[in-house]
Amino acid sequence: MESFRQKLELVEWGTISQKIHSSDSRSIECALSREGSGGLDDFVALLSPLAGEEYLEEMAQLAHRLTIQRFGKVIRLFAPMYLSNECNNICDYCGFSMGNQIPRKTLSHTEILLESSALRKSNFDHVLLVTGESTNKVGVEYLFEAIKILNNYFANVSMEVQPLSEEDYCSLITAGLHAVLVYQETYEKVSYGKHHLRGKKTNFDWRLETPDRLGRSGINKIGLGCLYGLTRDWRTDSYFAGMHLDYLEKKYWKTSFSMSFPRIRPYEGEINPVVDLKDRDLVQLLCAYRIFNHELELSLSTRESPILREQLLPIGITTMSAGSKTNPGGYSVTDNSLEQFSISDERSPAEIALMLRSKGYEPVWKDWDSSYHGKGNNLSKVGYNSVTNKQNADALSSVS
Amino acid sequence: MNDYLNNIEIAGESFESRLFVGTGKFESGELLKQSVNASGSQMVTVAMKRANPTSEEDSILDFLDPEIVKILPNTSGVRNAKEAVFVAKMAREALGTNWLKLEIHPDPKYLMPDPIATLEATIELANDGFVVLPYCHADPVLCKQLEEAGAAAVMPLGSPIGSNQGLESREFLRIIIEQAVVPVVVDAGIGSPSQAAEAMEMGASAVLVNTAIAVSADPVSMGQAFGQAVEAGRMAHVAGLGSVRRNAQATSPLTNFLS
Numbered sequence: 001m002e003s004f005r006q007k008l009e010l011v012e013w014g015t016i017s018q019k020i021h022s023s024d025s026r027s028i029e030c031a032l033s034r035e036g037s038g039g040l041d042d043f044v045a046l047l048s049p050l051a052g053e054e055y056l057e058e059m060a061q062l063a064h065r066l067t068i069q070r071f072g073k074v075i076r077l078f079a080p081m082y083l084s085n086e087c088n089n090i091c092d093y094c095g096f097s098m099g100n101q102i103p104r105k106t107l108s109h110t111e112i113l114l115e116s117s118a119l120r121k122s123n124f125d126h127v128l129l130v131t132g133e134s135t136n137k138v139g140v141e142y143l144f145e146a147i148k149i150l151n152n153y154f155a156n157v158s159m160e161v162q163p164l165s166e167e168d169y170c171s172l173i174t175a176g177l178h179a180v181l182v183y184q185e186t187y188e189k190v191s192y193g194k195h196h197l198r199g200k201k202t203n204f205d206w207r208l209e210t211p212d213r214l215g216r217s218g219i220n221k222i223g224l225g226c227l228y229g230l231t232r233d234w235r236t237d238s239y240f241a242g243m244h245l246d247y248l249e250k251k252y253w254k255t256s257f258s259m260s261f262p263r264i265r266p267y268e269g270e271i272n273p274v275v276d277l278k279d280r281d282l283v284q285l286l287c288a289y290r291i292f293n294h295e296l297e298l299s300l301s302t303r304e305s306p307i308l309r310e311q312l313l314p315i316g317i318t319t320m321s322a323g324s325k326t327n328p329g330g331y332s333v334t335d336n337s338l339e340q341f342s343i344s345d346e347r348s349p350a351e352i353a354l355m356l357r358s359k360g361y362e363p364v365w366k367d368w369d370s371s372y373h374g375k376g377n378n379l380s381k382v383g384y385n386s387v388t389n390k391q392n393a394d395a396l397s398s399v400s
Numbered sequence: 401m402n403d404y405l406n407n408i409e410i411a412g413e414s415f416e417s418r419l420f421v422g423t424g425k426f427e428s429g430e431l432l433k434q435s436v437n438a439s440g441s442q443m444v445t446v447a448m449k450r451a452n453p454t455s456e457e458d459s460i461l462d463f464l465d466p467e468i469v470k471i472l473p474n475t476s477g478v479r480n481a482k483e484a485v486f487v488a489k490m491a492r493e494a495l496g497t498n499w500l501k502l503e504i505h506p507d508p509k510y511l512m513p514d515p516i517a518t519l520e521a522t523i524e525l526a527n528d529g530f531v532v533l534p535y536c537h538a539d540p541v542l543c544k545q546l547e548e549a550g551a552a553a554v555m556p557l558g559s560p561i562g563s564n565q566g567l568e569s570r571e572f573l574r575i576i577i578e579q580a581v582v583p584v585v586v587d588a589g590i591g592s593p594s595q596a597a598e599a600m601e602m603g604a605s606a607v608l609v610n611t612a613i614a615v616s617a618d619p620v621s622m623g624q625a626f627g628q629a630v631e632a633g634r635m636a637h638v639a640g641l642g643s644v645r646r647n648a649q650a651t652s653p654l655t656n657f658l659s
Contacts, residue, residue, distance in 0.1 A: 068615050070562060072425020125452075155449075220479075249509065254479055256508035295509050360427050368449045371490045372477055 003212040004247050005205050008240070013188060016044070017236040023048035028055050032062060036291035043242045046288035047235045052280065059287035063316040066294050074362045076319045077349065078126035078158070079119050082328045083107050083146055087132025089199030092271045093230065093264055095326075096132040098199065105328045106137050112146055116153040118331035122323060122349040125366040126156040128181070130326075133162035133200060140168045144175045151176035156368035158221070162200065163210040169217035176370055181223030182210045183260065187240035191231040195271075211244065215252030222248065222257055223299070228282075229264030229273025238285055242292055249293075258297035258319065259289055263304075279308060283315060290316035302343040309345055313359055322352035406638075408605050410583055411499075411531040411552040413470070417442045418600065419630040420472070420585060422610025424450070425562075426619065429463035435613055436469060439623035444469045445501045445608070447476040448491050461495075472533070474501035480514070481521040488525055500525065501555070502534040511561045515542050519549060526550025535587050538569035543576045543584075554580065555587040555608065558599065562611040564591025567598055577603045593622075593629030600633025601641060 023045045031042035032055065045051060051059065084106035087096040095102070107115065119127060127150060131138045143161065150157045158179035159172070169180070186192050189204055196202045211222050224245055226237045245257055261282060264273040277285075289296055299319040300309060309320070324343050325331050347355070353363040407414040421441040426432040436444055444464055451473065452459045464471060473491035478484045481504065488500050502525065504518050505511040518534050519542070525532045531552045536542055538556040546554050556576055559565035566589060567573060577584050583605035590596050591612045599607050609626050616622035 069564070069611065072611070072614050073427035074425060155452075254506045254508070357428065362426060362428050364450070366450060366452045368477065369487070369490070371486060372449065372483055 001212075003209040004244055005208055007243070007247055008187070008208065011240075011243070013233075013236060013240075016239050017233055019044050020048050020235050020239060023050055025050065025054075031291065032058060035062065035066065036294070039292075040239075040243060040246060043239060043288060043292040046291055047238055047284070049235070051288070052284040056280070056284060056287070059291065060283065060315050063287040063290035064314050066290055067298075067314075067316045067318065070294050071318050072362075073360055074364045075313070075317065075356050076126065076364045076367050077124065077322050077352065078128055078156075078319065079122070079124045079331075079349070080128045080130050080160075080321055080324050080326065081112075081115055081119065081150075082130045082326055082330060083112065083142075084131040084134065084138045085328055086134035086137045087199075088135070089133050089201040090197045091199075091201060092195050092197060093227070093273075106134075106142075107328050107333070109145065109149060111329055111333050112149055114332040115329065116150060120153055123353075123365045124349065125154055126368065127154045127158070128321070129157065129159045129161065131161045135162070135200075140164060140171065144172060147172055147175040147177050151370045155366045155370060157370075158223075160223070163207050164213070166213040166217050169214055169219060173217060173219060177219070178368060179221035179223060179258070180214050180219055181225075181258070181260065182207070182214070183223070183225040183227060183262070184208060184241065184244070185227040186231040187226070187237055187244070188231045188233070191274075195230050211248050212251075215248060215255055219255060221297075222252075222255055223260060224248075224257065225260035225262060227262050227264065228277040229275060232275045234275055234277055234281065238288070242289065245293065245296070256295070256297070257293075258299050260299045260301065261285060262301065282308075283312065286312060286316045302345040305344045306347060310355065310359065313356075313361065320352070323347070323349040408583055410533070415442045415470070415606075416440075417627065417630070418606040418634055419596070419627055420445065420587075420606055420608040421613065421623070422608060423447075423460050423464075424610055425614035427614075429460060431619055432460065432614075433463040435619040435623035436464070437623075438620045438627065439613070440627040441623075442469050443472055443606075445472040445474045448473050448487050448494075449477045451491075451494070470499070471495060471497065472499050472501050473497065474503050474535075476503045476505075478504055479506040480504065481517040481524070484517070484521040485524055485528075488521075488530060492530070498529055499531045500533065502532050505561075513537055513557070515539065518542075519545055522546055522549040522551050533585065538572035538576060540572060540575040540579060544579060547580065547582050551582060553583040553585050553605070555585045557588040558586050558595070559589030561588040563589050564612055565589050566591055566595040567602075570598075570602070573599070573604070574602060593625045596626055597629040597633035597636070600630055601636045603637050606630075 027045040028051045031045040036042045085096045086104050086106055087098055090098050147157050156178050160181040192204050214222050224241055226241050228234050231237045263277050297318050298316050300317045301321050302324040356363045407416050408418050417440045419439055419441045420443040421436050423444055423446050446460055450460055473495055475484045475487045478487055484504050492498055504514045506514050513536050518536055522532050522534050533553045533555055534546050534551050535555045543554045559568040585606045586599040586604045587608040590607055590609050596607045613619050613622045
């Protein structure tokens with residue numbers, strides 16, 4: 001079956017890198033004047049060192065205007081919910097890596113309810129489920145049940161877990177799954193091999209073809225991204241993520257897409273990043289992606305500092321996490337000892353909402369409804385059942 | 401009686417204002433409220449995915465006074481007829497209205513309306529007692545079919561949603577307006593008051609505006625400007641515009657000999 005793998009094999013990393021690094025003023029100005037309508041050619045120019053050095057303010061102004069035009073003065077908020085830190089992979093940058101001697105935990109159904117209650121009290125209506133990769137302990141059946149439970153409490157349930165089969169995705173969609181984030185981490189195969197040392201995640205192609213399987217399953221949204229710090233030439237890595245996006249968007253035209261920009265942060269088991277993506281570089285990436293794709297959701301996590309998150313807001317960000325805990329049970333059940341990475345922006349969801357308002361942005365907690373999936377519990381968020389559900393969650397919370 | 405001030409009637413209900421306003425993209429609920437008030441609009445549309453009637457947190461609905469404006473729930477976000485029907489029923493139950501702006505755009509990039517699914521859903525919802533206002537392409541045949549399917553009005557696009565490009569579809573809008581027996585509400589793409597006035601001058605029954613007001617530096621003034629433009633455009637349409645000629649109209653060199 002045709003997938004992005006065949007497309008990627010046709011394009012030389014070195015050729016793209018050379019094009020990016022030799023982009024001139026003419027190509028950058030052309031990309032800016034036609035507002036990115038030149039597609040991947042424009043993206044090459046916008047990713048270039050010269051664009052970062054000499055055109056950054058102009059790029060930011062354009063990115064800002066395009067974002068406001070498409071998304072308005074609103075920022076969607078979500079919270080990650082870590083369900084498990086069990087993992088059978090060894091990846092040299094990850095806190096959950098199997099070799100790390102840390103306590104392991106997988107939330108029970110009751111604990112998932114407690115976490116839901118805590119997040120609902122902070123107003124969150126969009127939740128992102130996160131796990132490591134442990135097929136035995138956190139398999140498709142577990143995820144299916146978790147999604148079904150969470151659909152009673154949240155308007156929108158997304159997931160960032162191990163790559164699954166098309167059949168499994170179809171099944172999870174019937175449980176109410178809205179979106180799946182699956183970052184390739186890096187599109188440079190040799191570098192990928194150096195960082196992913198053992199376990200199923202060593203299979204570059206299986207991961208690369210995951211968005212194709214998701215697209216075929218009919219999922220609403222797919223999240224892509226590189227993990228910055230793994231591969232020295234981050235500009236070329238970003239190009240391939242953009243190329244992946246471009247391919248997927250044309251092929252799976254009913255699906256929407258998001259892009260994230262994680263940078264390696266200090267936590268248990270960390271390596272030193274092979275390249276330090278500077279704030280200026282991150283700004284260039286946000287601008288380049290926005291000008292390249294006006295509809296793309298650009299997401300920023302609590303890995304970044306409060307000051308930087310505020311500065312990046314007007315540049316093109318549409319979605320943010322807030323008050324995140326990166327350990328299973330972090331909102332209600334356990335302390336922070338099991339976290340995947342330490343966060344930088346520790347402000348509460350209420351503080352983030354206040355900050356957004358002060359900057360002229362409406363914080364949006366709900367921008368979906370589980371009934372859009374035609375679920376039986378369709379009135380959970382808009383109608384009678386929500387009261388009952390909320391009372392249940394409150395009751396559980398008071399037990400704890 | 402000033403004829404231009406005659407009301408627009410949809411499904412037996414009468415509205416003085418011919419400006420409908422969308423509620424997305426505003427910086428705050430308060431600003432939305434002020435902008436709607438300034439625009440004089442009596443019909444605002446709310447995406448069901450954003451509505452949250454039971455939430456303690458600010459909901460868009462908290463800022464809209466049903467005594468002043470009619471809330472028109474919309475199905476933005478659905479990708480097919482089945483989802484649209486489901487969301488319509490949810491809206492009816494949650495908001496207690498059988499009015500619906502039907503939007504089905506399976507393509508999240510340009511948000512183009514799906515003509516086939518829109519027609520299917522219109523048939524089903526109209527049969528189920530809904531007052532359906534479908535968002536659709538500026539396709540004259542489709543608009544006639546939607547009418548026959550029981551649509552209470554048709555809402556053809558001027559250009560892609562949120563694009564502010566204006567009436568790129570004007571030649572087809574002209575045909576739709578000429579042929580329609582239900583109100584024609586030009587929806588999507590209207591980026592400036594002059595474009596709204598143009599639609600009204602052409603004979604549109606009403607226009608729907610969102611992005612152009614919401615993302616303006618001063619949404620309240622912009623809301624007011626759109627309200628005035630819609631009224632001026634309507635007045636001009638009723639008064640009757642002079643015809644446009646390419647050449648200056650001289651005396652009649654070819655028929656002078658007759659006199």
